[in-house]
Amino acid sequence: MKKTIDINLGGLLFHLDEDAYAVLSGYLEALRRHLAATEGREEVLSDIEARIAEIFTERMGGTRQVVSTDDVQAAMNTLGQPKDFAGEEAANDPAGDASAEPKRRRLYRDAEEQQIAGVCAGIANYFDIDVVLVRILFAVLGVFTGFGVVLYFVLWAATPKAVTPAERLAMKGKPATFDNIRQTVEEEFRNVESRINSKENRSRVKRAAGNLGNFITSILSGFARFLGGLFLMLAFFVGSVLLVAVFGTGITIDGARISVTELLGAFLPAGFGQPYFWTATVLVLMGPLVALVLLALRLLFRQFGPVHRGIMGAALMLSVVGIALMAVLGTRMAAEFREEATVIHVETLPEGVTNWTLAMETQPVEGGTTLRLSDDETDESSWILTDADVYFEGVKLDVRPTFRDKPSLEWTAEAQGGSRRAARERAEAVAFTVKADSTGRIRVGDLLRYPRSDRFRSQNVRMVLYLPVGQSVYLDPTTVPYLDDVANTEDIWDGEMGGRTWLMTEQGLAEFK
Amino acid sequence: MRKGVLELCVLRVLGRGEAYASDISEALKQADLLVVEGTLYPLLTRMKNAGWLDYRWEESKSGPPRKYYQLTESGRILLDAMNSEWTSFVDAVNSLKNS
Numbered sequence: 001m002k003k004t005i006d007i008n009l010g011g012l013l014f015h016l017d018e019d020a021y022a023v024l025s026g027y028l029e030a031l032r033r034h035l036a037a038t039e040g041r042e043e044v045l046s047d048i049e050a051r052i053a054e055i056f057t058e059r060m061g062g063t064r065q066v067v068s069t070d071d072v073q074a075a076m077n078t079l080g081q082p083k084d085f086a087g088e089e090a091a092n093d094p095a096g097d098a099s100a101e102p103k104r105r106r107l108y109r110d111a112e113e114q115q116i117a118g119v120c121a122g123i124a125n126y127f128d129i130d131v132v133l134v135r136i137l138f139a140v141l142g143v144f145t146g147f148g149v150v151l152y153f154v155l156w157a158a159t160p161k162a163v164t165p166a167e168r169l170a171m172k173g174k175p176a177t178f179d180n181i182r183q184t185v186e187e188e189f190r191n192v193e194s195r196i197n198s199k200e201n202r203s204r205v206k207r208a209a210g211n212l213g214n215f216i217t218s219i220l221s222g223f224a225r226f227l228g229g230l231f232l233m234l235a236f237f238v239g240s241v242l243l244v245a246v247f248g249t250g251i252t253i254d255g256a257r258i259s260v261t262e263l264l265g266a267f268l269p270a271g272f273g274q275p276y277f278w279t280a281t282v283l284v285l286m287g288p289l290v291a292l293v294l295l296a297l298r299l300l301f302r303q304f305g306p307v308h309r310g311i312m313g314a315a316l317m318l319s320v321v322g323i324a325l326m327a328v329l330g331t332r333m334a335a336e337f338r339e340e341a342t343v344i345h346v347e348t349l350p351e352g353v354t355n356w357t358l359a360m361e362t363q364p365v366e367g368g369t370t371l372r373l374s375d376d377e378t379d380e381s382s383w384i385l386t387d388a389d390v391y392f393e394g395v396k397l398d399v400r401p402t403f404r405d406k407p408s409l410e411w412t413a414e415a416q417g418g419s420r421r422a423a424r425e426r427a428e429a430v431a432f433t434v435k436a437d438s439t440g441r442i443r444v445g446d447l448l449r450y451p452r453s454d455r456f457r458s459q460n461v462r463m464v465l466y467l468p469v470g471q472s473v474y475l476d477p478t479t480v481p482y483l484d485d486v487a488n489t490e491d492i493w494d495g496e497m498g499g500r501t502w503l504m505t506e507q508g509l510a511e512f513k
Numbered sequence: 514m515r516k517g518v519l520e521l522c523v524l525r526v527l528g529r530g531e532a533y534a535s536d537i538s539e540a541l542k543q544a545d546l547l548v549v550e551g552t553l554y555p556l557l558t559r560m561k562n563a564g565w566l567d568y569r570w571e572e573s574k575s576g577p578p579r580k581y582y583q584l585t586e587s588g589r590i591l592l593d594a595m596n597s598e599w600t601s602f603v604d605a606v607n608s609l610k611n612s
Contacts, residue, residue, distance in 0.1 A: 010577035031551075040558040047554045047580065051534065054576035080549020 004066050010050035012057070016067045023072045024052075027082075034082035048079060107297075108162035108171040109155075119155045122162070125171050147236065150286075154293050157311050231296035238292065266371065266385060266456050269332045280329065283322025290315035336457060337416045341423035343430070347409040353440035355501075356407070358397065358465065359476035363433070363447040365391050383456065384447070391447040394460035395432070396484035399473055401504055402466035409436065411463040413448070426454050432461045444479070467504040472512050474501045519556060521599060522546050524584065524592040527566065531583035557582060565591055 004015040007024075016024065031048065035041045055075040056067055106126075113121035113131060120138055124131035141148025162171045264274055294312060368386035384391040402408065413430035417423030433445035448461045462484070467473060475483070475498050483494035488502065488509040503512040519541070526532060526540045534553060541547035560566045565588035568580045584592065 012577055035555065038555050040555075040562055044554045044558045047534065047558065048551065050577045050579075051550070051554075054535070054573070054579075057576040078550050080551040082551070 002066075009056070010046070010053035012053045014053070014056055014067050015065055016072075017069070020067050020069045020072045023069055023076075027072070027076055030082045051075075051079065106171065107159055109159050110171065111161050116152075117156045118161065119152055119159065122159060122171065123155075141236075150289060151236075151293060154290055154311065155297070158294065158297060228296050231292065235289070235292040235296050238289070266383060266390060266452070267333075269329075269336050269455065270453075272329055272332065276325070277329065280322045280325035283318045284326060285319075286322065287316045287319030336418045336422075336455075338418060339420045339423045340414065340416050340458075341420060341427045342412050342414045343424070343427045344410055344412050345432075347411070347434055347436065349407055349409055349436050349442075350438045350440065353438070354471045355440055356465065356467070356471065356473040357439075357441045357476060358399075358473055358479050359441065359443055360446045360478040360482065361433075361435075361443040363391060363445045363449075365447070385452065388452055389449050390452050390454075390456065391449050392456070392459060393447055394458075395444070395446060395448055395482055396460070396462045397444065397479055397482045397486075398462065398464045398484050399475075399486050399502070399504075399509060400464055400466055401508060402468055404466075405468050407468060407471055408466045409434065409442065409463070410466070411461050413459070413461050415450075415454075415459045416457040423457070426450065426457055426459060429454055430459050430461060432463075434463060444482070446482070469504050469506055472501055472503040475499070518599075519546065519552070520560065521592075521595050523553075523556065523560065524565070524588065524595065527582055527584045527588070528592050531581045533571075533579040533581045537582070560588075564588075 002017045002019075004017050005021045007014050007016055007021070028045070028049070032041070032045060035044060038044060052075045055078060056071055059071050059074060060067070108122050108125070109118035110121035110125055111118050113124075115121075115135070120134040121131050124134045138148045138152060141151070264277055268274070268277060291312060365384050365386065368384045368391070371383040371385065372381065382393050411432055411434060413427045413432065415423055415426035415430060417426055429450050431449040434442065436442045442465070444463060448459060450459050465473065477498040480495055480498035483497060486494060486497060486509065488497065488511075489505070489507050490511055492511075501512040502509045522541055522544070523537060526537050532540075534557060535550070537557075538547055538550040538553050541553070542550075547553065557566065561568065561582070565585060566582050567585050567588075568582045570578045571581050573579045
């Protein structure tokens with residue numbers, strides 16, 4: 001079952017099926033555009049419409065009801081493609097007729113001046129500027145943002161090449177200035193006037209409403225071009241920003257400048273190189289970017305026809321592919337956090353000490369880049385990347401009672417991975433320094449270290465000092481950010497525990513006064 | 514070249530009597546002077562606006578009303594002028610071929 005659409009052609013009613021309607025209205029629209037600079041365009045168009053109506057009537061033969069694409073095709077074959085006869089008409093113009101108006105200028109690719117595909121030369125023709133300027137602009141945009149390259153290819157695909165003499169004329173024709181737009185508007189207005197006044201067009205008075213629409217469209221086209229310029233600048237801006245973000249050296253998160261490539265290197269799963277990520281990102285951006293550029297070009301140049309749909313479809317397909325690639329990456333990423341493993345290390349403590357001190361010691365790191373995802377000091381969100389290793393602040397401290405008679409010091413390295421084995425290997429690779437001297441001072445490194453090739457998979461260290469009843473520990477203020485819910489009889493929170501001495505009693509840690 | 518003489522051909526066809534667009538295009542097609550009909554409409558409109566042609570509406574049984582074109586007085590004068598110019602042009606070209 002197909003829907004039909006009723007149309008009025010030369011004063012007669014026709015039922016067209018949807019496809020036929022699409023073909024016919026595309027054809028008439030193309031005619032309208034190609035005859036833009038022809039004198040008496042409206043009259044020519046209504047003659048042609050009347051002829052199409054006649055062809056339809058002949059073909060229907062009073063038996064069929066609905067006009068099909070075949071009928072439309074037959075009419076088009078008889079009348080010819082707009083290109084054919086608009087071209088003939090242009091070539092037919094008497095050369096000496098100075099009053100003949102040149103065609104309105106359109107954007108074409110200039111094959112005669114081309115370096116690559118003639119896009120720059122075409123733009124230079126359109127705006128009447130030196131082609132060298134346009135090329136420099138594209139080169140600059142291409143080198144610094146990459147957007148110039150995208151724009152070039154979109155223009156290449158969307159702009160027709162000026163082949164016939166008529167097209168070459170149109171390429172260099174009457175510039176689209178404000179004056180010309182006004183002139184078009186006035187012409188339209190006169191057309192509407194004459195049509196309403198003339199008796200012979202009795203059946204066409206209704207269409208005057210449509211022509212009034214054209215008249216308004218003409219006025220709006222001025223605004224459309226303005227909007228087109230705006231959109232194009234927006235597309236340039238968005239494209240440039242995105243591409244700087246994507247290809248550039250860094251982005252800013254929470255005021256801290258970090259390198260995207262470093263960030264990715266620290267987190268991407270093995271087997272998914274940066275090229276994979278960049279490809280996916282660029283593909284995802286392709287759809288929106290191309291849409292924006294095409295919208296801008298359409299408004300700016302009023303040139304592009306159905307070729308749009310193909311390019312837009314292709315760009316959207318690429319976006320979908322990009323999203324799929326991203327999804328694969330995301331799944332793989334999530335899979336690498338599936339299993340968890342821990343490795344416990346026991347440190348030796350000196351004999352005969354009963355009063356301990358816990359203090360942090362800054363881990364010396366030579367060189368490296370700092371990644372900071374948050375400015376909150378208590379968040380574990382800061383990595384230092386050196387050539388071979390990553391230093392991470394994921395260290396936690398705790399003090400607990402033991403029922404043995406000697407204290408002990410343990411630290412547990414934890415990591416995640418796609419399998420138990422992978423997680424365990426990562427946990428084993430975590431390095432952490434803690435030193436206890438003979439006076440009972442325990443110095444804790446503030447950073448853990450793991451090989452850069454391991455990627456960040458929740459590596460962290462939890463160090464616990466087990467104290468027998470009767471022994472005490474002084475918590476240096478430097479430990480405060482690292483304390484992790486240390487249980488005590490006073491119900492004091494970690495932040496208040498620093499700078500005090502604590503005694504292990506039967507009930508738990510109590511402040512020693 | 515073929516296109517350049519299209520105007521003259523239209524004038525000649527109409528010189529035989531009034532006709533509507535499809536008749537004209539049919540005649541030109543038979544003479545192998547026209548490929549697609551669409552070319553004719555802009556041409557007819559321009560010639561009408563130049564005052565060489567005039568037309569009247571006639572109801573049609575098979576479709577919308579038709580425009581029947583005929584030559585105006587100035588159209589006839591133009592046809593005569595172009596005919597003689599064409600003859601001398603063709604003679605001149607042919608004389609080269611025969612010599």
